[in-house]
Amino acid sequence: xxxxxxxxxxxxxxxxxxxxxxxxxxxxxxxxxxxxxxxxxxxxxxxxxxxxxxxxxxxxxxxxxxxxxxxxxxxxxxxxxxxxxxxxxxxxxxxxxxxxxxxxxxxxxxxxxxxxxxxxxxxxxxxxxxxxxxxxxxxxxxxxxxxxxxxxxxxxxxxxxxxxxxxxxxxxxxxxxxxxxxxxxxxxxxxxxxxxxxxxxxxxxxxxxxxxxxxxxxxxxxxxxxxxxxxxxxxxxxxxxxxxxxxxxxxxxxxxxxxxxxxxxxxxxxxxxxxxxxxxxxxxxxxxxxxxxxxxxxxxxxxxxxxxx
Amino acid sequence: xxxxxxxxxxxxxxxxxxxxxxxxxxxxxxxxxxxxxxxxxxxxxxxxxxxxxxxxxxxxxxxxxxxxxxxxxxxxxxxxxxxxxxxxxxxxxxxxxxxxxxxxxxxxxxxxxxxxxxxxxxxxxxxxxxxxxxxxxxxxxxxxxxxxxxxxxxxxxxxxxxxxxxxxxxxxxxxxxxxxxxxxxxxxxxxxxxxxxxxxxxxxxxxxxxxxxxxxxxxxxxxxxxxxxxxxxxxxxxxxxxxxxxxxxxxxxxxxxxxxxxxxxxxxxxxxxxxxxxxxxxx
Numbered sequence: 001x002x003x004x005x006x007x008x009x010x011x012x013x014x015x016x017x018x019x020x021x022x023x024x025x026x027x028x029x030x031x032x033x034x035x036x037x038x039x040x041x042x043x044x045x046x047x048x049x050x051x052x053x054x055x056x057x058x059x060x061x062x063x064x065x066x067x068x069x070x071x072x073x074x075x076x077x078x079x080x081x082x083x084x085x086x087x088x089x090x091x092x093x094x095x096x097x098x099x100x101x102x103x104x105x106x107x108x109x110x111x112x113x114x115x116x117x118x119x120x121x122x123x124x125x126x127x128x129x130x131x132x133x134x135x136x137x138x139x140x141x142x143x144x145x146x147x148x149x150x151x152x153x154x155x156x157x158x159x160x161x162x163x164x165x166x167x168x169x170x171x172x173x174x175x176x177x178x179x180x181x182x183x184x185x186x187x188x189x190x191x192x193x194x195x196x197x198x199x200x201x202x203x204x205x206x207x208x209x210x211x212x213x214x215x216x217x218x219x220x221x222x223x224x225x226x227x228x229x230x231x232x233x234x235x236x237x238x239x240x241x242x243x244x245x246x247x248x249x250x251x252x253x254x255x256x257x258x259x260x261x262x263x264x265x266x267x268x269x270x271x272x273x274x275x276x277x278x279x280x281x282x283x284x285x286x287x288x289x290x291x292x293x294x295x296x297x298x299x300x301x302x303x304x305x306x307x308x309x
Numbered sequence: 310x311x312x313x314x315x316x317x318x319x320x321x322x323x324x325x326x327x328x329x330x331x332x333x334x335x336x337x338x339x340x341x342x343x344x345x346x347x348x349x350x351x352x353x354x355x356x357x358x359x360x361x362x363x364x365x366x367x368x369x370x371x372x373x374x375x376x377x378x379x380x381x382x383x384x385x386x387x388x389x390x391x392x393x394x395x396x397x398x399x400x401x402x403x404x405x406x407x408x409x410x411x412x413x414x415x416x417x418x419x420x421x422x423x424x425x426x427x428x429x430x431x432x433x434x435x436x437x438x439x440x441x442x443x444x445x446x447x448x449x450x451x452x453x454x455x456x457x458x459x460x461x462x463x464x465x466x467x468x469x470x471x472x473x474x475x476x477x478x479x480x481x482x483x484x485x486x487x488x489x490x491x492x493x494x495x496x497x498x499x500x501x502x503x504x505x506x507x508x509x510x511x512x513x514x515x516x517x518x519x520x521x522x523x524x525x526x527x528x529x530x531x532x533x534x535x536x537x538x539x540x541x542x543x544x545x546x547x548x549x550x551x552x553x554x555x556x557x558x559x560x561x562x563x564x565x566x567x568x569x570x571x572x573x574x575x576x577x578x579x580x581x582x583x584x585x586x587x588x589x590x591x592x
Binding site: 024027028029030031032033035036038039040042043045046047048049050051053054057108111112114116117118119122124125126127128129130131132133134135136137138139140142143144148150153184187188192196241244245248249252253256266267270271274275280283284287288290291294295298 | 331334335337338341342344345346347348349351352355364366400403404405407408410411412415416417418420423426427429430432433434435436437438439440441442443444445460461463464465467468471490496497500521524525526527528531532543546547550551557560561564567568571572574575576579582583
């Protein structure tokens, strides 16, 4: 701002005609605004506006037909609802699978990076499940874990036929089966991320360390792993967000949230509450809680990335 | 003499150890490959059985494949998936390219703020806004017909597309755009004739990522396409599975059919997928 402090209203038009906002600049800005309008409308109406609506809905009692304004006290009711805490607990337990969802792909990526015979074929094979729907993976997993499924016949083959599992049918093990399927489903994507990271690694550093007599494990621990830290962060955040918001298909196909509420996560609870029990207000509230959790994870990620750039 | 022999034996043992290590890695990779291919084995083998053969554990038959079309309107559902994918991706590309170009090259007041808002929208999971979204779409009667689902998919995919296109268009030199304007192309001409060809890899990445995402999705199709005749194949499959009455061999045949298009796209355009996934950290 170079205008004098004695700026009066009469100066305003002259200010608009400053040489810096030339005809061309103004045209550029106008085109810029015009080109963003469709995206702005689309994202604004279908993603941003519903967040506001969800806040309003969350404070109403709504059975699908009539809406009654209740106010913020709905939040206290929800926070006292044991089902919601059960869902959050299930989410927390599922997070225990995240270390596996990172460690296995890391090992796979390091092996691929050794470029033994046929590594490109192996790479394609490992990524292939990434292309198929989690609906399909869930269907296959359901029949793997089923009472008359592959897991039990495998156990039978190794002489453990007396151990007859029914992982999806039991409250204590259904979540474990879901977690294993989740880890399987994330292997492709995470391996892809780590492999890209390894490709940017300067091999001369490894060579130098090897000549200096460092063993494979020390090279991995002190050179490879620190180099991959950003890629591990990315994979970590993506996996955590998936654990909160991408399991719907698996749960829908494998367990339907059961037995009981043993595999109902927050995202599935939103669906169940809204579309099975027609409690739209409560469901909107659960959605907001889910949003809050993923937003915190996302902000942490942005800060991590921002700190590096 | 000994000083000569010692290093050479060392080299021999270290070479042998290297061979052993590489062989071990190869074996581990084969085992891993079997694990990762397991779903495909299951789908292939079990779909070529009758229900009794499946329960007995042996025998093959093409019966499930013959009956598949009566259990599941496969062709219609494949067509539905294709329509929904194509329309959504078309909207995402057009809207995303225009906005990306504007954010990268046509700076206007608050433009950066709007860009930041758009990128943040990437973080909103659909489940968080599922209820109001459904209410709004239903209010306009859009849960019948493809439009509702298409708009939801387009809105969900647009933020990432904008992010990708903005990153790409930032590489286009300002001089090129100014030259285009001076030549009388206008901003539209510059966008379509100069900038767009440079963004072709980004267009491919968005297309492939979104195709797999939308083709494989369940939640949007399940809620926003209420008319069973308009169901995409993934939704049709999940609905069949939820019914728990369909024979497993037929479900496996249906799974394979539904998985095939996304697999083909994936195998053909693998490199665009990798680029999209790691963009933002790999620079």
